[in-house]
Amino acid sequence: MRRNGETVSTTRRELLQRIGLSAGAAMMYQAMSTLGHAAESPYRGAADLKGAPAGSSVLILGAGISGLVAAYELQRAGYKVKVLEYNHRAGGRAWTLRGGDEYTELGGFRQKCEFDKGLYINPGPWRIPYHHYAMLDYAKRLKVPLEPFNQINVNAYVHSPKAFGGKPQRVRHVRYDFHGHVAELLAKAVGKGGLDAELSAEGKDKLLEALRSWGVLDRQFRYTSSARTSDVRGYDVDPGGGLMPRGVPSTPIGRSDLLQSGLWNYLTTPLDYDLAPAMFQPVGGMDQVALAVYREVAPLVQFDTKVTAIDQDERGVSVSWIDARHGGATTQSRADWCLCTIPLPILAQIPIKVGAPMQAAIGSVAYESAVKVGLQMKRRFWEEDERIYGGITLTDLPIQQIGYPMAGMNQPGKGVLLGGYMFSANAFEFTAMSPQQRVQAAVEQGAQIHPQYRQEFENGISVAWHRSPFTLGCFADWPDDVRDKHYDNLCAVDGRIALAGEHTSFINGWQEGAVLSSLDAIGRIHARAVAHGSKA
Amino acid sequence: MSANLAHCLPRTRNTRIGLLLGLLLVCTTTALRADEPPPPFSPRVTTFFSPFAHKDGATIFRAVCQGCHMPDAKGATGAGTYPALAANPKLAAAAYPALTVLKGRHGMPAFDEYLTDAQVAEIVNYVRTHFDNHYVDALTAEDVKKLRATR
Numbered sequence: 001m002r003r004n005g006e007t008v009s010t011t012r013r014e015l016l017q018r019i020g021l022s023a024g025a026a027m028m029y030q031a032m033s034t035l036g037h038a039a040e041s042p043y044r045g046a047a048d049l050k051g052a053p054a055g056s057s058v059l060i061l062g063a064g065i066s067g068l069v070a071a072y073e074l075q076r077a078g079y080k081v082k083v084l085e086y087n088h089r090a091g092g093r094a095w096t097l098r099g100g101d102e103y104t105e106l107g108g109f110r111q112k113c114e115f116d117k118g119l120y121i122n123p124g125p126w127r128i129p130y131h132h133y134a135m136l137d138y139a140k141r142l143k144v145p146l147e148p149f150n151q152i153n154v155n156a157y158v159h160s161p162k163a164f165g166g167k168p169q170r171v172r173h174v175r176y177d178f179h180g181h182v183a184e185l186l187a188k189a190v191g192k193g194g195l196d197a198e199l200s201a202e203g204k205d206k207l208l209e210a211l212r213s214w215g216v217l218d219r220q221f222r223y224t225s226s227a228r229t230s231d232v233r234g235y236d237v238d239p240g241g242g243l244m245p246r247g248v249p250s251t252p253i254g255r256s257d258l259l260q261s262g263l264w265n266y267l268t269t270p271l272d273y274d275l276a277p278a279m280f281q282p283v284g285g286m287d288q289v290a291l292a293v294y295r296e297v298a299p300l301v302q303f304d305t306k307v308t309a310i311d312q313d314e315r316g317v318s319v320s321w322i323d324a325r326h327g328g329a330t331t332q333s334r335a336d337w338c339l340c341t342i343p344l345p346i347l348a349q350i351p352i353k354v355g356a357p358m359q360a361a362i363g364s365v366a367y368e369s370a371v372k373v374g375l376q377m378k379r380r381f382w383e384e385d386e387r388i389y390g391g392i393t394l395t396d397l398p399i400q401q402i403g404y405p406m407a408g409m410n411q412p413g414k415g416v417l418l419g420g421y422m423f424s425a426n427a428f429e430f431t432a433m434s435p436q437q438r439v440q441a442a443v444e445q446g447a448q449i450h451p452q453y454r455q456e457f458e459n460g461i462s463v464a465w466h467r468s469p470f471t472l473g474c475f476a477d478w479p480d481d482v483r484d485k486h487y488d489n490l491c492a493v494d495g496r497i498a499l500a501g502e503h504t505s506f507i508n509g510w511q512e513g514a515v516l517s518s519l520d521a522i523g524r525i526h527a528r529a530v531a532h533g534s535k536a
Numbered sequence: 537m538s539a540n541l542a543h544c545l546p547r548t549r550n551t552r553i554g555l556l557l558g559l560l561l562v563c564t565t566t567a568l569r570a571d572e573p574p575p576p577f578s579p580r581v582t583t584f585f586s587p588f589a590h591k592d593g594a595t596i597f598r599a600v601c602q603g604c605h606m607p608d609a610k611g612a613t614g615a616g617t618y619p620a621l622a623a624n625p626k627l628a629a630a631a632y633p634a635l636t637v638l639k640g641r642h643g644m645p646a647f648d649e650y651l652t653d654a655q656v657a658e659i660v661n662y663v664r665t666h667f668d669n670h671y672v673d674a675l676t677a678e679d680v681k682k683l684r685a686t687r
Contacts, residue, residue, distance in 0.1 A: 345643020431603030469614020
């Protein structure tokens with residue numbers, strides 16, 4: 001199968017339909033089996049950009065993961081590449097804050113990260129799902145070591161200040177007790193003939209058998225305290241060795257209390273396709289993948305450049321920029337083609353010579369709000385006291401979640417928690433605080449779940465994405481009606497300019513979307529460049 | 537809603553309304569921005585997807601708007617710019633800021649799901665009469681209701 005820009009954008013279904021139409025059902029079945037291993041992603045491996053016209057040049061705006069990947073692939077294909085980046089670093093939102101780093105957000109609020117050596121927080125992306133083939137492939141090709149990211153930890157908590165007197169509940173208790181109670185109720189309904197219209201006698205038997213297994217019900221189809229249920233939800237006293245005290249089974253949460261608590265709200269989300277195991281993180285911080293790509297193209301990247309205008313004519317593209325820190329005279333960079341990865345809230349303010357459809361699309365997309373707070377603690381009390389190794393606690397509190405570090409587990413010494421990761425209303429409100437207020441609020445709230453915060457907190461740092469000078473928001477939020485109207489226009493090559501980034505993808509807010517959109521865009525630029533041939 | 541939010545978003549967006557947690561957030565800010573006094577911070581934080589809890593314009597501005605438009609309403613500039621609300625002639629007609637708040641503009645998100653008609657009127661009236669803006673014709677919740685219905 002060809003791997004150029006055209007087939008990258010072909011959906012699997014379309015492809016199978018085409019095969020089905022042309023070659024009959026038998027071959028289609030064979031094709032389905034062959035494609036099975038790659039069914040979930042349109043990623044088809046390294047970009048195939050053969051036949052780049054000699055001397056052709058591409059100017060890339062933005063050295064985030066999409067711009068870096070484009071630079072890497074295009075220069076390998078023989079293009080002359082230059083990258084302009086606003087920040088004084090590569091990676092964009094693929095970013096890791098470590099001790100000694102400084103960050104000044106919009107408004108001039110400065111923070112210095114005071115984490116100990118080896119500790120970090122990823123203010124942007126922090127995990128790579130198993131089906132993000134492109135990200136995994138770049139990590140493999142560039143030898144970036146990965147380690148597991150524990151999205152699901154049944155010993156972490158779900159919490160609401162309005163449930164169980166504000167006492168956090170272990171995920172395993174809420175999860176398995178909810179299963180058990182639902183299974184018991186359903187079994188009762190079956191026993192009383194409530195499903196007679198739906199199921200045959202044999203169907204009812206099968207369902208009861210399944211409910212007993214899934215819900216860990218006893219012979220009378222009851223969900224009760226027992227060694228069997230404790231094997232699932234955990235014991236009050238764990239079984240030991242020798243003449244140690246015998247295991248003490250635990251008691252399930254009562255059905256009514258559990259239903260009233262609302263904590264079942266949090267049970268399904270960690271199993272969503274985006275978040276299901278296996279998940280990974282680069283060893284040492286999420287910036288490692290982007291920086292590995294950057295190392296391949298570093299001489300091509302110019303930092304501290306603020307783009308002020310993007311112009312094009314039939315012969316090429318001309319981009320005006322100034323020194324991002326000191327202002328001053330405008331410089332112009334020219335190239336045959338331009339890949340622009342500037343986030344839309346910023347691009348909407350830059351004069352750009354493209355047609356009305358792309359122009360309208362650029363101005364139509366709002367960015368989601370998100371805030372992360374990193375908190376350094378004197379000791380890893382979540383591991384030492386509560387046996388929570390990695391994973392995430394979910395809460396109704398405005399901090400929304402607490403993330404436990406996957407790196408350095410079961411080691412003595414300090415650790416950095418993700419003390420809050422907020423979206424939506426909570427994120428807007430945290431954004432409106434000063435960085436220090438955010439840290440303080442995260443500590444106050446987190447202490448309701450982990451009282452140890454009060455003793456162990458040392459220092460913190462926060463990133464509110466709407467205060468980010470280089471994005472003006474976290475990621476593109478595409479309501480269906482806006483996407484229907486504008487998405488194709490945003491992604492189309494306009495003359496000699498194409499856009500890329502997570503915003504020109506269906507995987508918004510994930511690096512995979514940025515990389516796939518970039519590969520797709522450079523494939524289509526390449527096709528045009530080849531068509532133009534030496535004229536370019 | 538983007539799929540990647542699913543890990544933290546209960547599936548009941550917009551159904552939990554107005555739960556107040558009454559959290560006391562001590563605000564001993566030490567903001568490093570030298571030219572700005574720390575803003576008074578609301579003692580309550582809205583929970584999850586409920587609309588913002590704050591009622592009056594000044595509080596809504598402090599709790600939400602200043603996130604981008606800054607405590608002095610003068611906006612800020614990085615690779616792009618958040619416009620100043622201070623001394624802004626675009627506020628002359630109340631419908632413009634009201635529609636901007638309700639439906640968003642460029643990268644600015646729409647706040648129609650987060651603010652009631654009365655809250656939108658409050659915040660628009662507050663900004664149009666503060667920060668060197670002197671537009672005394674007040675917007676009513678009824679006006680906002682009509683604007684909300686426009687497309």
